Amino acid sequence: MDLFLLCAGLMRNSKSLLLVLWMMGSACIQVPDLEPGALPDAGSQDSRPVTVSWLSPEAGNSTNGTLRVSVEVTGPTPDRVELLVDGTPVGLLSASHSLNWETWSLPEGPHVLAVRATRNSQVFTSPERTVTVDRTLPRMTSQTPANAAFLVPAGMAIHATFSEPLRASSVSTQSIQLTVDSAPFSADVSLSGDGRALTISPHTPLPVDSQVAVTIDAAVTDLAGNSMDATSRDWRWTIPSYLLVGEPLRAGSPDASLIDRASLRIGGDSRPLVAWAQHGGVHVRRWNGDAWEYLGGPLKSGATNTLAVWNSALQIDAEGRPLVAWFEYFESGISQFHARRWNGTAWESLGTFLNSSLAGGHISWMGFSSGTQQAPVVAWEEGNDSQHQFVLRQWDGSAWVAKAGPLPLVGTVTYPGFDLDAAGQPVFTFRERDSQGVNVGRVVRWNGSAWQDISAGLGGLPSARVFHPDGSLLVGVSVRVDGSWRPVIKRWNGSAWLIVGGPVDSAPSTHERTLHGIVVDAQGLLTALFIEVRTQPATSSMVGQARQWTGDRWEDVSGTLRPAPGMWKKELPSLALSPDREPIIAWIEGTDPTLGTSESALHVHRVNH
Template identity: 35%
Template structure:
């Protein structure tokens, strides 16, 4: 090594162990010091640090090692496994290590890519540094602050709920997650709306914060189907954590009908519902009356649909005697006047009907309490009708020793009056069907079927204004419901077996005979028998019927319903099959109502099996569309 002697003055500054990186700095220092003579060796000038290098600050007696981060980027969120990738410049290192919060945790081998398991550190923020060693020297990268997240995102809210049984065909499909999802993993392939193996077209949207997933179907969801959302296991959060497996699939039922408000009961969980009646107010909003008892006698309850919920009309009604209000019926006239009638008896005698009319604030008596026409007679059955006119009509099937008659009374001019003589039935006959309705003039029609020795015969008696006219000679089958068309022609729904198998027909009185109106109604699928439970006319005068099908004949029997309309050439379904709510069975036939735009409503009583169990409710259904 070549040596030069330089004289200058020296103090403790030059005794420092600080390495001079620059000769000009040394010469400047010598000029500023008192003279002295020392031996100065030739100094090699190390190369400048490469621009952009993350080289550390170790001893620089030789060319430094530059450390460049490739991945992950600063501030990234990493999961259970994180890939570290770096690039080195300068001489080859003896070793390269990963430091977490200052502690070496792993070694990187060439080509300096490491998939590292984060299980040894806690979740949350940490400082990551790469350290390269060469001999006694070490070089450090700039630190990278990374957020460690090993928790799988999970679904914390969903609409519809998983296994929901009553979902609108227009429902919004939405899920909220515990943390943001990576939007690059969410698309119409990774998130799909399905019915069995068929995919439903739907737009897949992820909210700005990444936590809310929305599916917008391009058309209403199919009814009477189970719809499900299927999420692929490629959907993950920003750390790469895949969804919790419980969040990958959820499903719900889209029924053909939805409840109109909550099912009706006065004693949730312990009600005993004996009967229900249904009518439409002048505002085309439904009204329901039913008899209900919890731990007391049966009373009559009335609710009216407000447009958003069922509101109570008046207080529960009964005679106040220690007996039950076994049956109830309601009627609403064209002016919107609501009348409720219920029936009581004491020990199968002392039969009485109580009539109450709604005055806008409460129910008040309408006339005196009614008793059988024949004193001491037994009441076997009864019907109430009114129609659009104000003439409330009550028909009672009364029986005594060796006789049976039907008496019809009508409320006119503030009093109850009997219409003609009693309609005589055959002695000891069995009445297996009994219907009554009134036409637009207030004239009633009574239709029934009797059997003696298994041989049936029909009776159809129409009030002419002065007497009863028998028009039943050509009526076939067992009547199940009746009504009138716009011209006051009677309509009777029947179930007959003239063709050797049951046929459900709607028959119309033409003035001289009963003739089918429309073809036979196709039976409901999967039932033992199908009958017409109700008949109405829509605003265009077309007949609309509520069908009732029964399955089984024991105490666990169930049933179905459906609405159909005659369009002039065939019976068309208005909605699909009505099934009872899960875990319930129908106790009554469906009652039909028509709201605005000829929208049908179906009402029946449902209860837990077996029949006659407590816990029944009145259910009002609308179409799901």
């Protein structure tokens, strides 16, 4: 039988079809392989779905430029795969189903992405995924300490916040560095969970009297890869040796606030008090723990023809009550001395005013002391055309009486000062210019009936003095040591001057240094303040440093007390000691005198720790 006819006949009987196929093997017609799920009819479409799954970017991603888009496609091969941005096609994906999408033409902000696959007339779309186009540089929105801050407390936490989250992987001790005086300083760097807050934790306390900086590298970026704004990469501040106690003190408008002298004492309540003359009155303020409060109103005599109120001085009497004294200057050239005592609610007058004891005398300096248990004593320097002298008056409870005879003076006097010993006997220290124009150091003591000059062997120029609890007199002098003027303290033992531990400063300087304040604590240990006059830089007229005598050596209390940037330390400081043996310093600070302005304020400083 013809093979074709046999096959055809059998195929007309569908029940015999499997038998024929088994017998004929490959001799019958070939049946094409079909894809799984395909229909056997010629020309039918594959109805299986195409699945599009995201590989990149991740949900919530940010970009500032080219974004890598990649998907995984499963199921029948689509005819076309394209990227939709906010519902609009922007590009076809490659055969590997990826695309480098340039975002430069899109506005900043969130955009919705989807990938659409098309096969014949069927459309398959991925889930939507939002990405943010961000070309804005991140910046600091707050800093602690503030950038360029000058009065930063030691130990202040270092924090910064940012306008947007930073990429955590970009923040490290290599990309963010802490330096002190330009040298690296070991610290930990951490970023908050939301990426917006930075904390820097030094491994050891930052030193005072130093310049601190945080440098942020360009490698620090936001989530979109934008580097930190250049204005936020440089963050620096100063940790001074001393901080202000409260606000700067002045009376009246700042543009006419000339202050020529200030006085500082610790009251019976262990809190600082300050006094200064300004705008025709004497101002006394007391620190209440939170702010400076006035003790009464401005003090003055009330005379209508007063030209100026000046040279105020503050003291504390044996009962812990504040005393204040000042001079008023008149057109006639006469100066009047006035004194008041605070009774707890108001200022009460201590007698009537005093004038120069010399006919036509002019008063150029005044000092005020109450000693340890003594009634108040005032001293002043007066002179006319023929005489020049120191005068002392003591309050006896009802009037000011002569304390000692006048101390005659010969030449021009600088750095005058006095104190009282345990018996109430005064001693003067000063520098006097002799007939040859040479400054000579003078220490003169009242022995009860006459003035005794004990200057011989002092070997320097005095500028401060104090009586030790053991009764010995201590005098701060400037002496020449290997060509430099250095501050030392010398003790009078009754017959000779003995140096206390060598120079107060730790090393010589090219600038002249002068002691201007010595205080003694209850244990008899000394705290001394020396000042240094600097001609460079021009904005630092004076600086100061306090050191303490431990019994066998001088040690730093803190670093150098400097003026604020662009300001000058003016006149001479006033030193007191807090109950915990820390120095409190009052100093007038003002604008650069070369600018021709008179703005100044009284600054009270405490140690920064």
